[in-house]
Amino acid sequence: MNRLMKPGARERETLLNSGLLSALGVESVAAMMEIAVIGNLPARQILFREGEPADMLHCVLSGYVRLYKLDPDGREADVELYGPGDLIGASALLDGSRYAVTAQAAEPSLIARFDLKRVREIASRRTDLCTALANALSAQLSRVFASLADDRLHTAPQRVARYLLSHCAPDGRAVSFRLPYQKSLLAGKLGLAPEALSRAFSLLRNHGVNVRGRLVQITDPEALRRV
Amino acid sequence: MNRLMKPGARERETLLNSGLLSALGVESVAAMMEIAVIGNLPARQILFREGEPADMLHCVLSGYVRLYKLDPDGREADVELYGPGDLIGASALLDGSRYAVTAQAAEPSLIARFDLKRVREIASRRTDLCTALANALSAQLSRVFASLADDRLHTAPQRVARYLLSHCAPDGRAVSFRLPYQKSLLAGKLGLAPEALSRAFSLLRNHGVNVRGRLVQITDPEALRRV
DNA sequence: TTTCTTCATTGATCGAAATCAAATCACGCT
DNA sequence: AGCGTGATTTGATTTCGATCAATGAAGAAA
Numbered sequence: 001m002n003r004l005m006k007p008g009a010r011e012r013e014t015l016l017n018s019g020l021l022s023a024l025g026v027e028s029v030a031a032m033m034e035i036a037v038i039g040n041l042p043a044r045q046i047l048f049r050e051g052e053p054a055d056m057l058h059c060v061l062s063g064y065v066r067l068y069k070l071d072p073d074g075r076e077a078d079v080e081l082y083g084p085g086d087l088i089g090a091s092a093l094l095d096g097s098r099y100a101v102t103a104q105a106a107e108p109s110l111i112a113r114f115d116l117k118r119v120r121e122i123a124s125r126r127t128d129l130c131t132a133l134a135n136a137l138s139a140q141l142s143r144v145f146a147s148l149a150d151d152r153l154h155t156a157p158q159r160v161a162r163y164l165l166s167h168c169a170p171d172g173r174a175v176s177f178r179l180p181y182q183k184s185l186l187a188g189k190l191g192l193a194p195e196a197l198s199r200a201f202s203l204l205r206n207h208g209v210n211v212r213g214r215l216v217q218i219t220d221p222e223a224l225r226r227v
Numbered sequence: 228m229n230r231l232m233k234p235g236a237r238e239r240e241t242l243l244n245s246g247l248l249s250a251l252g253v254e255s256v257a258a259m260m261e262i263a264v265i266g267n268l269p270a271r272q273i274l275f276r277e278g279e280p281a282d283m284l285h286c287v288l289s290g291y292v293r294l295y296k297l298d299p300d301g302r303e304a305d306v307e308l309y310g311p312g313d314l315i316g317a318s319a320l321l322d323g324s325r326y327a328v329t330a331q332a333a334e335p336s337l338i339a340r341f342d343l344k345r346v347r348e349i350a351s352r353r354t355d356l357c358t359a360l361a362n363a364l365s366a367q368l369s370r371v372f373a374s375l376a377d378d379r380l381h382t383a384p385q386r387v388a389r390y391l392l393s394h395c396a397p398d399g400r401a402v403s404f405r406l407p408y409q410k411s412l413l414a415g416k417l418g419l420a421p422e423a424l425s426r427a428f429s430l431l432r433n434h435g436v437n438v439r440g441r442l443v444q445i446t447d448p449e450a451l452r453r454v
Numbered sequence: 455t456t457t458c459t460t461c462a463t464t465g466a467t468c469g470a471a472a473t474c475a476a477a478t479c480a481c482g483c484t
Numbered sequence: 485a486g487c488g489t490g491a492t493t494t495g496a497t498t499t500c501g502a503t504c505a506a507t508g509a510a511g512a513a514a
Contacts, residue, residue, distance in 0.1 A: 069376035077379035079372045091372060093365035100369035101376075123358065130357035131350065137364035138320035142327035144371045145306045145318060149296035149328075151378060152304040152418050155470065184491070191379050196471055198493050213480075383501070411461070423501055425463050440510080 011038050014061045015112055018085040019136050021059075028126045035119070036112045047088070047103035047111070054092030054099050056113050060084050063109025064181050066188065067101045078188035080144065081106070083180065087136045095120065106185050151191050159190050160200040161227040164209065168221055176217040183214075238265050241288045242339055245312040246363050248286075255353045262346070263339045274315070274330035274338070281319030281326050283340050287311055290336025291408050293415065294328045305415035307371065308333070310407065314363045322347065333412050378418050386417050387427040388454040391436065395448055403444040410441075 012033065015021050021029055038061070041047070047058060050069060058065070060082050067080040067088070079101055082088050091100050093116075105111075123130040150159055163186070168175050179186060187197035201211045207227050208220035218224060239260060242248050248256055265288070268274070274285060277296060285292070287309050294307040294315070306328055309315050318327050320343075332338075350357040377386055390413070395402050406413060414424040428438045434454050435447035445451060 067372070069372065069380070071380045075380060077376040079375045090361075091365050091368040094362045097365075100372050120358075123361075124354050127351050127354050127357055130354055130361060131347075134317075134350075134357060134361040134364060135321045137361060137368060138318050138324075141318040141364060141368050141371065144368065144375060145294070145296065145327050148306045148371060148375050148378070148418075149304040151375070153296070153298045153302060182491075191375075193472060194492070195473085195494085199471090202493080382499095409461075420502055421462070422464085422503085426501090429463080 011036075011061060011110070011112065014084065014110075015059065018059050018061075018087070018112075019139075020087045020132055023128070023132045023135070025126075025128050028122065028129045031122050031126070032114065032119075032129070035114055035122075037114075038110065038112055041105040041109045041111060043105055043107045043109075045105045047105065048099045050099055050102045052099050054089060054097055055116050056089060057116055057119050058088040058103070059112040059114070060086050060088065061110040061112055063111075064106040064185065065109060065111070066104050066106045066185065068104070068188070069101050076188075078191070079147075080140075081181075081185065081189045087133075087140075089116075090133060090137050090140065092116075093120075093133065093137070106181060147191075156190075156192050156196045157200040157203050158227055159192070160197065161204060161207070161209075161224045163190060164204075164216060164218060165221060165224055168218060172222050174217070174219045175221070176215065179214040179216060238263075238288060238337070238339065241311065241337075242286065245286050245288075245314070245339075246366075247314050247359055250355070250359045250362070252353075252355050255349065255356045258349050258353070259341065259346075259356070262341055262349075264341075265337065265339055268332040268336045268338060270332055270334045270336075272332045274332065275326050277326055277329045279326050281316060281324055282343050283316060284343055284346050285315040285330070286339040286341070287313050287315065288337040288339055290338075291333040291412065292336060292338070293331050293333040293412065295331070295415070296328050303415075305418070306374075307367075308408075308412065308416045314360075314367075316343075317360060317364050317367065319343075320347075320360065320364070333408060374418075383417075383419050383423045384427040384430050385454055386419070387424065388431060388434070388436075388451045390417060391431075391443065391445060392448060392451055395445060399449050401444070401446045402448070403442065406441040406443060 015033070015036065016029065021032060024032070041063070047065065048056065062084055065082045065088055066078055067082070068076045068078045070076055088103055089099065092098060123133060150162065154162065167177060183197055184194045187194045190197065201209065204227070208218060208223045210217040210219070242260070242263065243256065248259060251259070268290070274292065275283070289311055292309045292315055293305055294309070295303045295305045297303055315330055316326065319325060350360060377389065381389065394404060410424055411421045414421045417424065428436065431451070431454070435445060435450045437444040437446070
């Protein structure tokens with residue numbers, strides 16, 4: 001981690017709106033702010049590795065962090081992609097447990113770190129923190145269930161279509177937006193090789209999707225839903 | 228649910244050793260026992276469906292419960308299989324949330340049910356319960372991460388080999404054991420069609436695995452690790 | 455035991471996506 | 485603007501596992 005620092009005004013602001021802190025009472029927020037350390041990560045920097053003793057909880061302030069597991073021969077499988085406001089490392093909450101995955105900054109990122117021991121200490125006194133942790137975990141578990149089922153039930157073009165739809169307003173109107181990160185990252189998140197993502201996009205051209213760089217235009221969300 | 232009842236001596240015993248209650252202090256255990264309702268599920272009975280408002284937490288006492296998601300056309304994808312001691316439904320802990328998956332008894336099962344409102348109420352007063360919930364969720368999240376990565380990194384025979392190895396002592400000695408459930412269930416848990424599981428078993432015969440019914444003999448765990 | 459039903463195996467075919475290879479594009483940097 | 489590296493696209497091939505179909509085995513009920 002390049003620079004370590006106490007949270008400044010901007011960082012406090014972001015942290016306050018994060019998934020973990022937004023539901024806390026003022027005293028718990030203060031306690032967490034007290035132990036927060038802000039760090040600036042260059043792209044590709046590793047936060048922690050699978051199997052290491054877990055000693056830190058992380059929260060993304062800006063940028064994206066990729067969670068993946070490694071094969072004995074070095075191949076990587078992404079299991080989650082966390083963005084601003086997301087909590088990282090809660091899968092190793094239990095005292096003495098180890099990280100189940102490796103976490104790597106997918107682009108230059110700002111993150112907050114909390115010493116796990118002290119988090120546990122605060123959580124044992126303040127139920128609102130403990131509840132917030134449980135809720136965050138609960139939501140994450142649902143998300144991963146969804147990914148796993150999506151993987152097993154849908155083809156690559158369908159998964160891509162569903163991803164695009166999840167970033168649209170639910171009304172049936174045309175939209176256009178910018179992908180929040182590189183296509184290769186998106187491919188990993190969807191469990192695809194980059195080539196497969198590319199082919200999926202080109203197939204979806206027939207279903208009202210236009211892609212140019214990171215810009216996506218969806219002319220007919222309804223058609224997309226039927227892919 | 229066939230019969231509803233207060234926990235008897237046997238059920239209390241099992242509950243005490245379950246993942247959720249085993250870490251609690253006596254008072255929290257008492258509070259949870261107070262609100263526990265035991266039910267007997269016939270095979271194939273649905274506990275709850277994806278999308279329903281979540282109002283209950285469940286704990287498996289005996290048997291197995293299968294969690295799956297449905298496709299628009301009715302195909303099912305298993306995301307988790309819970310056995311004795313496991314906590315179900317914690318992915319919908321947040322007040323007002325809905326079940327993310329459908330839960331179905333895979334065989335005749337005994338389960339304990341806890342009213343979620345009252346669980347939240349107790350958890351807000353007693354941090355040990357709250358912590359135990361968070362820990363259970365944390366462990367579940369790790370497991371699902373592992374499944375997801377396993378799916379993406381390994382072939383069917385490799386997944387089966389890893390499953391078998393995870394049920395062996397870590398020493399390199401030969402073992403034999405009984406599969407805890409039907410092969411079709413195992414196939415679902417591993418994200419395979421039953422045919423694929425069958426083929427994987429027959430391929431693994433060349434690597435020191437003998438299967439007859441639910442009986443599995445592993446003559447050379449080392450060879451299996453190298454598949 | 456006999457019957458009936460469900461589960462498991464085996465074979466054949468098909469489709470989806472990984473992989474390998476090469477060409478093209480985009481962007482940050484000087 | 486021009487370079488150069490890395491990202492993306494496209495094509496060809498191959499592998500893996502789903503699916504369909506049919507047979508065989510096992511377990512439950514009478």
